[in-house]
Amino acid sequence: MTASLFHAAALPLGGGPLYLRLQAMIRGAVADGRLKPADALPPEREMALSVGVSRVTVRKALEGLAAEGVVEQRHGSGTFVSAPSRKVQQGLSNLTSFTEDMATRGRRTTSDWIVRRIERAAPAEAMQLALSPGESVARLHRLRRADGLAMAIERACIPVAILPDPAAVGASLYDAMEAAGHRPVRALQRLTAQNLGPDDAGLLGLAEGTAALAIVRVSFDAAGRPVEFTRSLYRGDAYDFVAELALSERGPA
Known part of the structure; x- marks a missing residue:
């Protein structure tokens, strides 16, 4: 059914670049419901043959739509229509875990484990955790999902004296740390913008x-x-991160 939507006559008329016309066709199909959330788009080669354009044109069109959030490109799986945006607003004044953040919004969290092992701390990690050179940490890397949607990649390291068994971490790292008597109560964090590399993307x-x-x-x-x-x-x-600010009181003039 999805493949039948892609043919040369479906491209909007006009003299613009072919990749923009292909993007407009896909957006229109999403907007009017012919393409629904989670629908798989045909492979690049098949789409290029059906529409009568080059694979380079198809790739450029899909990359632009992915950047807009219209489609998702999943490595090794293909291209899919994105689910409607459910942007999360996260406050910066309270220290909570990802699991707690999503639970308050009624969203189900799951994790895809990437790394879960004991390793020697890197110099930067040892400095941040006030460890001596050569000390070990529990290294926990995972992809965090909310209602199945990949939301974040977390790469955490915890002193092994606090978390000697990384396998003890289930849905919530903070729950495991609380069980060990070392739940975080305050934090310093820095936010920056970053463009995703190929692996993280x-x-x-x-x-x-x-x-x-x-x-x-x-x-x-x-x-x-x-x-x-x-x-x-x-x-x-x-994600949107939101901070509440108060105007500081002025001293005597």
């Missing part, structure tokens, strides 16, 4: 170079000890 189902939010967080327990060093990438089309 593939994990998130986005085009290489898509803008993302990069967050570096160092968390501390009640004793003031650094217990978590996490670097995360959040997809920019699904």
